[in-house]
Amino acid sequence: MADGVRSIEVQFNRFIGNDRVTVGRIIEGWGEPTFASSAGRHVLAIQDTSNISIRTTDDRRRGLGEVGKGHSYGVLLHPMLAVDAETGCCLGLASGDVWTRKGRVTTPHGKRKLSEKESSRWIDTAKSAKSVLAAAKTVTMVADREADFFALWALVPERNVHVLGRVHYNRPLVGGGHLTSVAATWELAGTRHVSVRERPDRPERIAELQIRYGTVTIKRPRKVREPGIAKQVTLTLVDVTEVNHADGTEPLHWSLATTHLVDSASKAWEIVSWYQMRWIIEQFFRTLKAQGFRIEQTQLWTAGRIVKLVAIAAHAAVITMQMVQARDGKSAEPALIAFSSTQISTLSAIEKSYLESTPTRQNPHAHSSMAWAAWIIARIGGWDGYRSSRPPGPITYRNGLNSFYQIHRGLRLVCMP
Numbered sequence: 187m188a189d190g191v192r193s194i195e196v197q198f199n200r201f202i203g204n205d206r207v208t209v210g211r212i213i214e215g216w217g218e219p220t221f222a223s224s225a226g227r228h229v230l231a232i233q234d235t236s237n238i239s240i241r242t243t244d245d246r247r248r249g250l251g252e253v254g255k256g257h258s259y260g261v262l263l264h265p266m267l268a269v270d271a272e273t274g275c276c277l278g279l280a281s282g283d284v285w286t287r288k289g290r291v292t293t294p295h296g297k298r299k300l301s302e303k304e305s306s307r308w309i310d311t312a313k314s315a316k317s318v319l320a321a322a323k324t325v326t327m328v329a330d331r332e333a334d335f336f337a338l339w340a341l342v343p344e345r346n347v348h349v350l351g352r353v354h355y356n357r358p359l360v361g362g363g364h365l366t367s368v369a370a371t372w373e374l375a376g377t378r379h380v381s382v383r384e385r386p387d388r389p390e391r392i393a394e395l396q397i398r399y400g401t402v403t404i405k406r407p408r409k410v411r412e413p414g415i416a417k418q419v420t421l422t423l424v425d426v427t428e429v430n431h432a433d434g435t436e437p438l439h440w441s442l443a444t445t446h447l448v449d450s451a452s453k454a455w456e457i458v459s460w461y462q463m464r465w466i467i468e469q470f471f472r473t474l475k476a477q478g479f480r481i482e483q484t485q486l487w488t489a490g491r492i493v494k495l496v497a498i499a500a501h502a503a504v505i506t507m508q509m510v511q512a513r514d515g516k517s518a519e520p521a522l523i524a525f526s527s528t529q530i531s532t533l534s535a536i537e538k539s540y541l542e543s544t545p546t547r548q549n550p551h552a553h554s555s556m557a558w559a560a561w562i563i564a565r566i567g568g569w570d571g572y573r574s575s576r577p578p579g580p581i582t583y584r585n586g587l588n589s590f591y592q593i594h595r596g597l598r599l600v601c602m603p
């Protein structure tokens with residue numbers, strides 16, 4: 187079995203080399219299964235950026251621009267991941283961008299219009315996701331504090347499209363005061379002990395959190411000049427502060443802003459829990475980089491091809507995550523969230539061949555469920571199918587998925603119609 191990203195390269199080589207196949211077209215393909223999988227749900231549409239560094243040398247930059255803080259070259263991946271707000275089930279990619287930087291930007295930040303800034307990706311991604319998520323019951327666009335742009339708050343929300351993000355700028359409020367100090371004047375709405383996920387800079391812990399919420403109206407900053415943009419925007423501010431934290435640990439403080447109305451403490455905690463689901467996109471980046479894809483080790487020569495490779499691998503990484511989520515059989519998700527109906531027919535045919543060769547190891551999951559599909563893909567990826575065995579992991583699913591696409595000749599590409 188070819189390894190990780192190498193097998194994706196071999197499989198998609200002609201596709202990636204075809205000039206008519208643009209990265210824009212591949213990204214459009216991301217959203218095709220997501221339109222159906224998000225129908226009727228409350229979808230958290232989580233966006234974030236990740237640097238994918240690719241090994242280069244001084245005389246062989248491969249056309250790649252800088253990522254991160256320099257001395258490192260590669261591409262930037264900015265995906266929007268659709269997640270079911272109630273179950274955390276990953277529904278697919280909605281929109282996003284993959285690009286490499288061309289030289290350094292020299293115009294001062296504030297002097298450039300929004301569309302000229304790399305930061306416009308947050309707003310462009312949110313806007314282009316709207317048609318992909320048009321069948322959802324409600325959409326909540328979620329992002330970290332990098333996305334705290336007045337234009338995002340003013341231009342993205344609609345009747346059933348909300349925004350939720352962490353406050354970055356201490357904005358002045360209509361009626362006086364500032365965002366980061368106003369919450370301290372509000373009465374305490376509740377206290378909870380919440381488990382806080384491990385991060386590289388801190389261990390997992392139980393934190394005692396106090397919550398306050400209220401309504402704020404932020405003023406349009408003077409430098410924002412988009413035509414037709416509102417002078418002010420009214421938002422709900424949910425402020426979470428850790429108390430009684432252990433010595434030597436930095437207390438948590440989350441200042442979350444949202445267009446959702448909050449009228450009770452339980453609703454405010456729900457906003458916090460939606461924001462916490464942002465960890466799923468971190469998990470997605472880990473899947474893409476570390477757990478078997480090894481995208482950073484690509485041998486593909488030019489930047490244009492590497493950008494397309496990342497876009498294709500992103501789609502495959504999402505499907506891998508969907509299979510990991512489904513493997514215990516507890517979710518009721520259909521295979522259609524990740525596979526087309528013709529691919530499901532291919533899966534049925536492959537399952538039959540396993541039933542004949544190993545009749546004692548049968549797929550325990552309901553036909554056409556996501557758990558059922560994950561069971562078959564894991565078998566293709568080399569898992570033995572015994573209930574007593576270790577459950578398959580991302581590498582097994584990635585290997586199985588690569589072989590599956592090869593078997594399913596009529597649909598050789600993850601994202602081609």
Ligand SMILES: [Mn+2]
Pocket residue numbers: 234235330332
């Ligand atoms: Mn970020």
